[in-house]
Amino acid sequence: MDELTAELTDLYNEHYSQLLRMAVLLVDDRSAAEDIVQDAFVRVFDSRARLRDRDRALAFLRRSVLNKSRSLLRRRQVSRKYQHRLVQREPGPDESAHGVDRTVLAEAIARLPPRQREAIVLRYYADFSEAYTAKIMKVTPGAVKAYCSRGVTRLSSLLRERV
Amino acid sequence: MTELDTAAPRENSDERLLREGLHTLVRDVEPSPTALSRVLAKRRGRSGSRLVLGLTGVAAAATAALLLVLVLVPDRSPRPVPVGIAPDSYVVRLADGTLASAALETGEVLREFGRVDAEVTALAKGDEHVYAAVAGEGVLRVGPDGTTRRVRGVGRRAEVSAMSAANGRLAVAGGNRVTLVSGNSTRRITLDTGLVVRDLALDRSGRLALVVRDRDGGAPTLRLVPAGRAGSDRIRLFEPACAPLRIAWSSTGLLVLRPRDCAARDAVRLTTIDPRTGGRIGGGVGIRFEGPIGGAGDVRVSTDSADRVLVSTATGKTWLVDGGGVELVAEHCVVGRNCTPVPAAM
Incomplete structure (x- = not known):
């Protein structure tokens, strides 16, 4: 090799x-x-x-x-x-993630505007810092902060609608 | 810059739930057993073809370099300093006449380019410059370092109703004429004398879309000018709709801003159409103003390479449309400053 x-x-x-x-x-x-x-x-x-x-x-x-x-x-x-x-997938026996249904969460994420979705995934799934997320997304750290804040607010309201 | 978020967690319960939910959502996702072998096989295939391409490229580059050395006189002038308007920003004219860029997400002023004291009637943002249509001056090209030059090909007395810039080109509308400026070359497209160009949008390929109205009245219509052509074709819309106010190109088609109710102008709808067929591609989003806007010149729609859309008005209200979401960026053009009544441009 x-x-x-x-x-x-x-x-x-x-x-x-x-x-x-x-x-x-x-x-x-x-x-x-x-x-x-x-x-x-x-x-x-x-x-x-x-x-x-x-x-x-x-x-x-x-x-x-x-x-x-x-x-x-x-x-x-x-x-x-x-x-x-992800939404179309048949729910499995253990679809509950600490109170948030996986299917509902997947559907809510798919309804986010693209940039908010990217920022949410990079910050809250990949655990990247704001600065590094900004570098990857080629935006300013302030923009990442705004995307995340709006994304979390929007997800919370979407999830409250469904749960 | 730290890659991972090492700061002490200050998350609220929504954020904690979201973090846990995201990890749970994909916890079952594993690479396929053949993933690594497929990557390595593709890499070997690519290396082979890249070698052949590389050798061909080297030969071609050597020939081109030789020809250049033989033909061109060496240019000893200082290299231009690369300049560029910040990404994720839009351009405005502040109340004191300063042209500035503002952050798309926060509405805060990022950079001031230079001051234009005369009346500015339209703004456009290019890749590296801001263009300002100035009464009695024609069109000025302002760089991020403040250098200002008049755009050749547009007369000082030209009445500019709209401008659009893309890929180093600038399109300027005035009366029944559109002037296309690219480097030192200028091309003019002249429509029937009974027509007036209200708005125009230039895409990166040089294709031009126009909002055109009869001088004698009548509803504005859309026209398309293919790149390199002088004539325009009318875009016939599939569905009956209110007359277009403003347009901009996106990667999927032509964005058209029009009143939601043809009799009132206090709410607009942004839809995407296929310019070749006139068919609707996207249903779009709606925006409600505080009150009715005046003419088409009081509102502006512009886009960036990520297909985000900025809708701005002469009163300073500025919205960002990203996917299906609409966010108010600034109440008064930018945060903490006042602007002149020229709609911002992205």
Whole structure:
């Protein structure tokens, strides 16, 4: 195994699952999410310097997943085939997450404006700081704060409507 | 900058529930067993094709470099300093005449570019400059460093009703004429003398959409000017709707702002149409003003590359439309300052 392949395998082992889950939350579609993350991992090889710098590689992967998720949602909107896949999933026996029904939460997240959804996923799922979330989203930290605040308020009201 | 949020948790119960809910939602999501092998296989395939492309590229670049050295006289002038208007911002003219950019999310002034004392009738935001239509001056191009130049190709006495900038090009409407400026070249599109261009939108490919009205009255209509063409085609809408007020391009089609009720102008609706067929792509969102707006010039719609839409009025109220959500960005154009009655542009 050459050095770069070993580097990529390490990246995969450490971050693939989290990126995949992040993509699922962003696009509601497991197989599309897998394609997005696969593509990001393949493209990270386009620059050897990037792959040798772990922080750059990670930032690239996260931004790539975010950008491709945006493109996918936009294409869906164009073709008017937007469907909330997580919502359509049959509820399993343990769908309760500390009082919030998973299906209801998935539906509420899917109804958020795209930027609020991204900020919520990066801040509250990936646990990124405001500054790092801003870097990945290419917006200001103030904007992230505003997106999160509005997103949480909106989610709370959507969940109260349903619960 | 820390990647992870290491600050002491100050979350409220909603945030805690959300965090737990998100993790629970995807706890069953695991990579497919073949994910790593597929990544490595794709990577090997890509490396091969990249090698061939790389070698071809190197040969082409060497030839091009040789030709450039032979043909061009070396330019020893100082390299231009890269400038750009901040992303996630919109441009306004403050009450003291200063052109400024304001943060899209908070409405706070980010940067002041320079002061224009004469009356400004329209603003447009380009990738690297702000354009201001100034009475008696034509159109001024203002950089983030404050440098101001008059745009050639637009006369000092030109009456400018609307402007739109995209991809280094600027389109200026006045009367029945549209002037397209790109670098040092200027192109003019002239419509029938009985028509007036009320608004226009230029996309990155050079395609132009127009809101056009008869001088003798009659409802405004939409027209499309394909890139590079001088003639315009009328866009015939599928559904009956109120006459368009303002337009802007999005990645999915043409955004059209029109009154919700044709007889009143206190509420508007933003819809997306396919400019080729006139069919509606998106149902859009509605915005209610405090009172009826005056003419089409009192409201403005503009977009950014992320398909966010800014709806602004001459009174200073500014809304951001992001997906299906509408947020009021500023009551009076920007936070803590007053502006002149020129709708902001993104």
